[in-house]
Amino acid sequence: MSTGTTTLDVVVSDVVPVNELVTRFHFRRRDGGLLPTFSGGAHVVVEMRDGDRTRLNPYSLMGSPLDTREYTISVRRDDAGRGGSLFMHRQVKPGLEMVISYPVNLFSLDLRAKKHLMLAGGIGITPFMAQTSQLAGAGGNFELHYTCRTASLGTYADVLQQRYGSRVKLYHDDRGERIDLDRLLSSQPLGTHLYVCGPAGMINWVRDRAASLGWPLETVHFEHFAAPQPGAPFDVTLAVSGKTIHVGEQQSLLEAMEAAGVDPPYLCRGGVCGQCETNVISSDGKFIHNDHWLSEEDHRSGCKIMPCVSRFEGKSLVLER
């Protein structure tokens, strides 16, 4: 992780199954000291040594920012994914020494808000665990609406209700419960900021409704780390480093570059921070842009790519790096 972020040497101090899909991991500093303070909404990038592969996945910190003796993250098992979550679930045991990045916050609270309205879907609850702790500690005004498939998959729903009572509203898909979004959005006091984290569909729905109900863009915050999608393998030439590399089916372009000894910068590894942006020198084929960083115009132009999440299908691709 040389060009990404400063790293921390940690040891896994606990692994706690939360429900059938989600497991919580606790990290402490190997030297026993305090971990760096962070702000609600921050994530860390966890380095996983999986055989000869190194995976780097971002996870939101969900503990209280006021307590830095340990960091906690929650990982949802994704059986169809590229294997990072499976590695966490299967290989990571208490006592394992790991390396994680310093916290980075790409989903921070807007501290000017008079009220924070939070919408979470599924595992998208994790950043709100820290944000609600932070706000509650400071007497902040917040309200959390949390949708999950079933009660048993309502990760931390019980904890949140116990802590915050009626400030937390739950919606279970299997009972046909749905957020009455238009009503919710229309009934907020002036100065409310909206935060949404969950599946892409939910984020798009909330952003659309907020926009059409006249919420100013700056008051709507969202976090969606697109996990890199698997896809057809392809070859890339890197002009500056003079290398030609192969991107495997289960590998992201960023990972392939790293494996080849090129160290592009990154922060989120999820297509949202802009740090890994790379110029395309020439291409013959089709880009599969999965990022949320580049504009549509950039996407159409084919002049830029975000190697952490985007792919390519075609004859040839030359990038600047």
Added chain:
Amino acid sequence: MGITFRKETFRDDYTFRNSPDHIRRFPFPFNEDSYMYAVNIEPHVVGPKGSVLENLIDVDEHYVAEMQDRALVLAEDPLRCQSLPHMTLAGWDLLELLMEQQALGYPEHFTLERNGDRWRWINRPLGIDDTFTFGDTSTLPYGPMEYITRQSQGDFCILDQRDGNLWMDAGMVTTQADWSLDFDIGMNFFEWHAPVPLAHEKGIFTRALKFLTNIQQGKPARRLNWTMTINPRLDTSPENYHKWGPDRATVTPENVGQKVHLRVELQSFWRLPRSNAIVFPIRCYLIKMDELVTQPKWARRLHRVIRDLPEELATYKGLTRYRPTLVEWLSKLDDGSPTSPGFGPD
């Protein structure tokens, strides 16, 4: 052994001086005989012992006098220190950063004791011994930012990050080179750099903003900037232009060495942990020509740099009026021999 703090002034009788040790540690900003504007940003890591980079927050012999000067500026003009209401948390972040760094670098002068939220801060040079509750503003005589920056050298701008931009929403600015916090407060990065006339300059600002918004916790960055000031005046604010502006016409061949000062700003950029804001400390170092030329390498090099400075740059830095006098004076100290590479004196 600790630092011996000087008794000196930055106004009226201008008794400001650098001791010989401090002349040698001056952050001379030119590593070659010419100066080209560049975005010279590098990681802010600890540098050589005895340099201004020995600690990430530098405290030097001017500390006490600078803090007294700051108090005078604030008494006249309280708007030099402002913090919008949502920036209080960032103020606590900054308080922690500065207390930690000062106590770490100068244990003989500063002590920080933490007992949960109960903190005790001892600042021996200023005779302060306060116990307070971290996070509870009512336990300090000022807001957290004002409290700690009345005890820390340099100016501090705290920038809130939102909507992919940075907002100048808090600051303590009393030693600035001709800009005003009161004017910039609440502005975003593009607004406070406005007007930006050329598209290509816009590109530079967009890149700079991208760099700054990506500053990470645990990975501060820094850059050096320089200008010149007539008389060792810390406060060269637009509000006080009438006091310092006319000084530029007072430089004569006889007083160059005493009046003309090289002013170097060490700017660093830090991500603050609780608020996710960025703090931008701007530490100002002054050295008069008579002191600077005690290092022959610097004298020769400065002569060449100032002589060859492009006209627009000289105008931008406000040197036009006295540049010929200064170059003439420095030329007598330049024997034409080569200068060694690097910033340091020989």
